[in-house]
Amino acid sequence: MHIYSLRRLPFLLLALGLSALAAEGRPLLSLQPTIARPGDPVLITVRGLSEVPTGTLGERPLRFYPVREGFQALTGLPVELTPGQVAVKVTVPATGSAAPRELLGKLDVVAPGWPSRTLKVANKFVVKKPAPQVQARMEADKAAFAAAFAQSFVAPLFGENFAWPRQDRITAPYGDLRTFNGKKQSQHFGTDIDGDPGTPVYAANAGTVVMSRDNYAAGNTVLVHHGAGLYTAYFHLSAIDVREGARVERGQLLGKVGGTGRVTGPHLHWGVKVDDLWVDGETLLKLDFTGAPAVTQRDKE
Template sequence: MNSSPLRRLPFLLLVLGLSAYAAEERPLLSLQPEVARPGDPVLVTVRGLTQAPTGTLGERPLRFYPVREGFQALSGLPVELTPGPVQVKVSAPLLGGTAPVELTGKLDVVAAGWPARTLKVANKFVKAKPEPEVQARMEADKAAFAAAFAQSFAPPLFGENFAWPRQDSITAPYGDLRTYNGKKQSQHFGTDIRGATGVPVYAANTGTVVMTRDAYASGNTVLVYHGAGLYTAYFHLSATDVKDGARVERGQLLGKVGSTGRVTGPHLHWGVKVDDLWVDGETLLKLDFGGAPAVTQREKE
């Protein structure tokens, strides 16, 4: 005997309810920024998972850490990257032994249009072959930076978005192409912020001080590790107010603007390093670590 439509109604509602629940729980991939330039940091968020996924940004592997409702990974785009689409692939394991869900996204990378400038510095900073004592100091600096940047990967130490280390105009953006004394060429992997000698410099976010050092090129330097493979650097300080190993909070005093190291005048050089790449700090400031808007995404059948 066939059941009446009214008797089948609760079952139909249950099925519809389960379908709606399953749709809501399907993992979602989102990317920040939606349109990027070479040298930008990129935040990848996957929501709706209980186990850590794996994935890649272009050819770079992603390292995910847990966040509310899912997982995030922070990586970067090399400055030499050719503009065009960059694929993001994430393999998301599901509970119950089911096959993993493969999520894909596309990040549009546009030309950077780096500015170029000519600068004049002391001749000792552009010598093809530095004096032996200078070379020894530079090698020691290189080793100290490498040790500071070798922190174990860990979840973020911060719970807020990033803030400017000081409020003032930018005198040189990330990525500009420089010629020193008419011959030595390099690219600027930081953001120069105007400031008179002695004005305060603050931590861009919560983290641990992993190096304070008077280095030959960067002068008095502070490096802060924020977890998630992310560091911020503060160069050319006239004085430092923190010590190695100290935990600092967002907005805490780190030191004071100066003109130590290879500089043309007092300013703060603020650098951001993600996953072993120096990236654009201005883009980092725009990333929302609490919520990521959905962008192009596709689930493989």
């Protein structure tokens, strides 16, 4: 297995090498990011194929969709994953007289180093047994989220890379280990972005709104389905400016920063969900869905 890296070869030579391999009809497997942490989204690209491949990242099955010159699959790494190497296996289907082949790779996963913090919220959000009316509302919220995240798998509804939903100071990154009011412990599965109440929040990419709703803990919420098993979430809004079912484009206004739900102050909680896993949105922003991959691997001769 040959590995080509932008860190080791000039970009021009790499591009020429990839073009030559593609011209020979040899499938090319690439991974983004090249070094990951538990909780990261991972983009797998296979170029030089005309038939849909199958594959796995660790124990997670990959769902491929067509892109220019091949296929891609987007998945995530569980937050509880032990650091080390994760195997990537893609099976190239048989074509004509050619037998099926396998593309094999490894993804290096490093320790996340998540910080810990103590937060103070209203006591009603940390009681062990909520009042019946609160419990009923929380169950309704749970059902609404499940329905929103149950969209059929489709090819990406976007044609660009992802962008920040707003530009401001990050007050809490993905993965924070939290203690609320000295009692309730949890992990933060989103990125908190500072903002004054009423400042705009924009769609990180094109997609379809699958939730526009006031929830107990998340407050005023917008969920956008982007295809490819990918969703972005926007919590604690003071106002919502889109309706469920609406098609939105990257940079379109979704709502305004607020302090609704379980919060310590006004901010945007931005979440990213891939294949039923909440993943790190900052890593999603670094993935290139349209250009040349950073590391490419090819199958054995």
